[in-house]
Amino acid sequence: MNFNLTTDFTVTERFLRYVSIDTQSDPASKTQPSTAKQKNLGNLLVKELLEMGVADAHLDEFGYVYATVPANTAKPNIPVICFCSHMDTSPDCSGENVKPIIHKNYDGSDLVLPDDQTQVLRIHEHPDLKNQLGNDIITASGTTLLGADNKAGVAEIMDACYQLINNPQIKHGNIRILFTPDEEIGRGVDKVDIKKLGAYAGYTIDGESAGNMENETFSADGARLIINGVSSHPGFAKGKMESAIKIAAIIVAMLPFDKSPENTEGMEGFIHPVGINGHVEQATIDFILRDFEAENLERYANELRRIADEVLEDFPGSTYELKVSEQYRNMKQKLDEHPEIVAYGMEAINRAGMNAKLCSIRGGTDGSRLSFMGLPCPNIFAGEHAFHGKQEWVSVQDMQKAVMTILHLSAIWEENA
Numbered sequence: 001m002n003f004n005l006t007t008d009f010t011v012t013e014r015f016l017r018y019v020s021i022d023t024q025s026d027p028a029s030k031t032q033p034s035t036a037k038q039k040n041l042g043n044l045l046v047k048e049l050l051e052m053g054v055a056d057a058h059l060d061e062f063g064y065v066y067a068t069v070p071a072n073t074a075k076p077n078i079p080v081i082c083f084c085s086h087m088d089t090s091p092d093c094s095g096e097n098v099k100p101i102i103h104k105n106y107d108g109s110d111l112v113l114p115d116d117q118t119q120v121l122r123i124h125e126h127p128d129l130k131n132q133l134g135n136d137i138i139t140a141s142g143t144t145l146l147g148a149d150n151k152a153g154v155a156e157i158m159d160a161c162y163q164l165i166n167n168p169q170i171k172h173g174n175i176r177i178l179f180t181p182d183e184e185i186g187r188g189v190d191k192v193d194i195k196k197l198g199a200y201a202g203y204t205i206d207g208e209s210a211g212n213m214e215n216e217t218f219s220a221d222g223a224r225l226i227i228n229g230v231s232s233h234p235g236f237a238k239g240k241m242e243s244a245i246k247i248a249a250i251i252v253a254m255l256p257f258d259k260s261p262e263n264t265e266g267m268e269g270f271i272h273p274v275g276i277n278g279h280v281e282q283a284t285i286d287f288i289l290r291d292f293e294a295e296n297l298e299r300y301a302n303e304l305r306r307i308a309d310e311v312l313e314d315f316p317g318s319t320y321e322l323k324v325s326e327q328y329r330n331m332k333q334k335l336d337e338h339p340e341i342v343a344y345g346m347e348a349i350n351r352a353g354m355n356a357k358l359c360s361i362r363g364g365t366d367g368s369r370l371s372f373m374g375l376p377c378p379n380i381f382a383g384e385h386a387f388h389g390k391q392e393w394v395s396v397q398d399m400q401k402a403v404m405t406i407l408h409l410s411a412i413w414e415e416n417a
Contacts, residue, residue, distance in 0.1 A: 002353075003230070003407060007166045011399045015138070015155035016100050018044075019147040020078055024095040025088035025182045026364035032191055033063035033088070033181035041087045041151075045158065045179055052162050054177075055393035064085075065179035069164050071172060078173030078417040081198035082375065083160070083406060084366055085153030085206055086183030089145060090388040099141040102396070103348055106137045113142030119390050126393070128209050128385055136396040147196040148394040149387035153205035154179060156382060160406035173417065178202075186327065188366040194373050201341045202377035203409065204367040206384075210398040213334050214379040215342045215363040217368045219294040219326040223287040225251070225308060228316040231281040236301075242315040244283035244286055248276055252285065254307045259300070267292050267360065271300045292330055292360065328364045331371035331378065338376045344416070345378055348409035354402055380405060 021041045026034040033039065042059040049057035049067050057067035065087075071078060072211035089095040103111055106129070111121040119142040123129045129137075140146040157177060164170055176199045180188040181204075205215055229244030252273050258265060264270045269291025276285050289300040301324050308320045335342055342358070367377030383398030 001249055001405065003170050004334070005163055005401060007165050009165060009403060010162055011155045011403050013394050014158050015151060015394075018155055019098045019100050022096045022098075023088045023147075024091055025185045027091060029183040032187070034185060034187065035088075036090050038063050038181040042179065042181070045154070048158065049177070053165050054161060055110055057133045060102040061243070063181035064192060066164065066175070066196065067161070067177040069172070069175040069177070071174045071211040072168050072169040073274050073414055075171075075173070075414060076417050078414055079200035080174045080176055081410070081413055082176040082178055082197060082202040083157045084178040084180065084202055084204045084370070084377070085157055085382070086150045086180045086366060087154060088181050088189050089147045089151075091159070092185045093145040095145055095147055098144045098147055100146060103139065106132050106135055108133055111139060113139060113390070116142030116241070116269065116390065121391050121393060126386060126391070127359050129259075131210070132395050132397075135398075137393055138396065140390065142390055145387070145389060146394070148382070148384035148392050150183065150206045150382060150384065150400055152384045152394045153382040154317035156205055156402040156406065159403045160268060160410075163403065163407055164410060170407055170411055171414045173414055183366050188242065189369045189373065190330040191372070194375060197375065199375055201338065202367065202370055202375045203345060204365045204377055204379045205340050205382045205402060205406070206365055207361070207379045210381050210383055210401050211349055212357050212359050213342070213345050213349060213383045214359045214365070216292065216332040217328070217330055217361040217364045218290040218292060218362060219297060219330045220364055221289040221297045221301070222325045222327050223286070223289055223304060224284040224323045225285045225304060226321045226323070227251075227278070227283045227285075228319045229283070229315070230282055241280065242318045243280045244278055244318065245280060246287050247279065247282040247311060247318060249309055250311050251313050252276070254311065256303065259303075268298055269300070270295075271303065277309060285337055288327075289324075290362075294329055299327060302360065328368040331368045331373055331376070334371040334376045335378055339383075340384050341376050343382055343414045344409060344412045348405050348412055349380070351408040351412075352404040354401060365409060378409065
């Protein structure tokens with residue numbers, strides 16, 4: 001089902017423009033946003049929104065873009081909904097000097113990226129390519145990520161704004177737009193002004209395969225294990241030294257094999273060491289703890305304590321401390337309190353010509369935290385694939401389907417008011 005748009009899609013041109021701007025976030029930075037260059041994209045988005053007639057578009061001091069597409073219907077009491085995507089790209093792979101390539105009319109053959117011909121997209125390694133025959137695939141050139149995570153979502157929301165303004169036959173209430181920095185480093189909504197946003201429900205546009213909608217994420221904790229060893233001169237260390245580095249290594253080696261990311265899938269959680277730092281006298285291990293059931297996170301923390309206790313039995317002069325901090329919680333808990341939010345999203349995907357599929361995501365989104373900040377917020381597909389790496393890709397047609405989904409979703413809220 002289409003709206004018989006009187007304007008062409010602009011999502012592809014927007015996407016190609018946005019990925020050329022380096023917006024990589026930096027987990028070591030203490031500033032907000034973590035990198036000033038993220039504001040370069042934010043300023044461009046504000047300029048484009050103002051040019052299309054979104055009068056209140058602005059970039060705040062923390063790097064957030066806020067805007068409103070005003071209601072065009074006389075119907076009263078339509079809930080305000082918000083569409084959200086993040087502007088930053090992952091620190092895991094360079095986002096500088098991205099050179100996007102459109103591979104027209106994909107025929108199922110290998111896609112060799114020209115600037116590094118060892119980077120090859122093969123259909124058996126990227127299964128969703130089977131659904132893209134005849135479509136136009138966008139990749140980077142082989143030396144950078146593409147930035148489809150999440151500039152595809154940004155471009156889709158921007159095109160949806162353009163279509164809503166230029167196609168007044170699509171009736172809708174007030175639509176709030178939010179573009180965030182620093183999602184990739186877990187700080188994407190640290191400074192969001194929920195009161196200013198003023199929305200009843202939100203939708204992040206940051207998912208993978210076309211037709212998918214995610215109403216469930218991991219619950220997440222961070223854990224830091226601080227090991228205090230015993231230092232002495234290595235030439236006279238026998239019976240004295242207890243190296244915190246070696247203690248840390250033993251602890252990591254004793255982590256449960258069946259609770260690691262490499263050996264879990266589906267609804268299974270994990271304990272994952274993400275960093276080790278230290279010297280003989282003191283060492284730290286940073287972990288992320290993930291599970292769909294929040295109560296299991298405490299079990300994982302207790303498992304770390306059990307392992308540390310067991311290891312330190314052989315190091316009587318050493319001690320440890322485990323500090324656990326909450327990161328985010330499974331958004332399903334909040335979404336189940338407002339079932340229409342997910343139901344309308346599924347209906348919009350179906351109206352846009354796909355078979356809607358409700359999924360869980362082995363990760364988190366800005367929506368995870370927004371849901372617990374008072375904005376229930378599931379995640380809708382953006383079409384991005386193989387994110388955080390040089391083989392990242394998206395198809396033009398999937399981005400257009402995401403635009404149509406946003407338009408239908410805007411209309412469904414108006415219809416049901």
